[in-house]
Amino acid sequence: MRSINWALAVLVAGGLAALPAFAQQPPSALGPQSRFVVVLDAAHGGDDPGARLGSGQPEKALTLVLSVKLRSLLAARGIQVVTTRESDATVDSNNRAETANHAAAQACLILHASESGSGVHLFASSLAPAPPTHFGAWKTAQAGSVTRSLALAGALNSALQRSGIQVTLGRTALPTMDSMTCPAVALEIAPERDGQKLVAGLDNAGYQTRLVRALADALLEWRSEAH
Amino acid sequence: MALGGSLTVIPRYQKYLFVLLLVGSLIMAIVLWNLRERAHQRLVAGEDSAPTQAPEVAPSEQATLVVANDSDSSLLTQVRSLPLPEDPGSRARAVLGKLLDLYAAPDATHPVPGGAASVAQVFLLPAPQLGVVPPSSSHPAAPDPHFRDPRFADPVAKTSATPPQPSGSQLAVVNLTGSFVSSHPSGIETETLTVLSICATLHANLPNVTQVRFLVDGEPHPTLAGHADLTRTYLASDAVSQ
Numbered sequence: 443m444r445s446i447n448w449a450l451a452v453l454v455a456g457g458l459a460a461l462p463a464f465a466q467q468p469p470s471a472l473g474p475q476s477r478f479v480v481v482l483d484a485a486h487g488g489d490d491p492g493a494r495l496g497s498g499q500p501e502k503a504l505t506l507v508l509s510v511k512l513r514s515l516l517a518a519r520g521i522q523v524v525t526t527r528e529s530d531a532t533v534d535s536n537n538r539a540e541t542a543n544h545a546a547a548q549a550c551l552i553l554h555a556s557e558s559g560s561g562v563h564l565f566a567s568s569l570a571p572a573p574p575t576h577f578g579a580w581k582t583a584q585a586g587s588v589t590r591s592l593a594l595a596g597a598l599n600s601a602l603q604r605s606g607i608q609v610t611l612g613r614t615a616l617p618t619m620d621s622m623t624c625p626a627v628a629l630e631i632a633p634e635r636d637g638q639k640l641v642a643g644l645d646n647a648g649y650q651t652r653l654v655r656a657l658a659d660a661l662l663e664w665r666s667e668a669h
Numbered sequence: 670m671a672l673g674g675s676l677t678v679i680p681r682y683q684k685y686l687f688v689l690l691l692v693g694s695l696i697m698a699i700v701l702w703n704l705r706e707r708a709h710q711r712l713v714a715g716e717d718s719a720p721t722q723a724p725e726v727a728p729s730e731q732a733t734l735v736v737a738n739d740s741d742s743s744l745l746t747q748v749r750s751l752p753l754p755e756d757p758g759s760r761a762r763a764v765l766g767k768l769l770d771l772y773a774a775p776d777a778t779h780p781v782p783g784g785a786a787s788v789a790q791v792f793l794l795p796a797p798q799l800g801v802v803p804p805s806s807s808h809p810a811a812p813d814p815h816f817r818d819p820r821f822a823d824p825v826a827k828t829s830a831t832p833p834q835p836s837g838s839q840l841a842v843v844n845l846t847g848s849f850v851s852s853h854p855s856g857i858e859t860e861t862l863t864v865l866s867i868c869a870t871l872h873a874n875l876p877n878v879t880q881v882r883f884l885v886d887g888e889p890h891p892t893l894a895g896h897a898d899l900t901r902t903y904l905a906s907d908a909v910s911q
Contacts (some may be wrong), residue, residue: 493855556856558739563858610742614861615898630857
């Protein structure tokens with residue numbers, strides 16, 4: 443009985459001694475502040491096929507392919523990636539935003555595809571910028587990060603243009619993006635065109651690789667700017 | 670009189686009575702026929718089939734349409750001459766109908782099927798005050814629909830220097846048909862351009878319209894075709910300034 447009491451006392455004393463050390467640890471060693479996390483949201487999936495693309499495949503399939511390729515490339519470069527789906531699964535827009543917000547990511551890319559237009563359309567949230575708050579409204583959670591989202595869109599724009607990909611910048615009201623607290627940009631990837639002439643379709647492997655590499659370069663640049 | 674059987678003899682007075690009744694019935698039938706004809710003539714004569722009001726043709730006026738162009742993701746202003754009704758709600762519907770007719774044309778710069786019938790109604794209501802912070806205009810983006818939903822307006826934004834809505838501001842509620850939404854091409858770019866061009870066209874023709882909301886078949890609808898949020902209140906002035 444006495445030995446049990448001694449053991450308890452040692453445990454309690456040890457725990458009390460460890461508390462100050464735990465509290466004095468810099469926040470970077472505890473939480474996600476030191477991590478650089480990227481969230482990739484392959485739009486649509488499952489019951490929601492998205493747009494029907496020129497090659498006949500649904501938008502959900504192409505966004506998943508691009509998400510997997512980009513995830514592999516980022517992981518190879520030492521960047522932690524969280525994806526909202528890894529298969530042809532139905533994921534609610536709120537669940538996608540929840541995944542991104544729980545990851546406390548430094549960049550969130552929402553991948554869409556369309557046959558309309560040329561190159562890549564980059565969209566930031568159309569919410570008016572507001573100071574970040576701990577308890578923001580769900581549907582306007584992005585308002586606190588709009589300024590950083592615009593900066594992220596600028597980094598993506600530069601990298602894509604360096605790769606010779608035409609970019610159109612815009613702002614839109616996308617429910618998933620507006621509920622994210624991370625710097626978020628929605629990409630709508632269109633075929634590569636020279637005027638009306640099709641240069642590379644969405645299913646062109648070379649175009650996909652060039653695109654994914656440009657995005658990875660942009661995120662590396664974004665990481666160096668963030669740290 | 671009876672010769673091996675019985676013979677019934679009709680009395681003479683009954684014969685006269687029968688003939689008299691027959692003649693009376695005929696006379697009454699003729700009189701009734703004449704009365705019916707006279708009554709019909711009176712009815713026809715009392716009905717005024719002449720037009721009481723000349724058919725009203727609204728005079729043609731200049732209407733400004735903000736037309737989307739998919740090739741360069743732009744919104745271009747076009748001025749068209751249209752017969753526009755006096756009633757603001759009908760006027761808004763007529764203008765949007767013309768805009769969607771352009772989109773349904775074979776050579777449309779922003780092809781969307783449906784046409785004028787896609788706008789079921791446009792309701793104009795007094796605009797609620799929103800907690801709006803003027804957006805920064807430094808981003809070189811083309812379309813820029815800033816909005817605030819009064820139900821989810823950010824409390825910080827409300828306390829900042831928010832310009833009040835001008836007096837007489839109106840909220841336009843555009844009720845789209847389900848067939849328009851189901852046939853709209855899917856994509857962020859194309860859906861955003863449709864929403865922006867509707868907002869900008871409304872504001873250009875009815876300057877009091879500062880906010881726009883959307884319904885589909887009279888019900889709130891999450892997105893236009895899977896992307897552009899239709900549950901928000903859009904600020905029309907920001908859309909038209911692009």
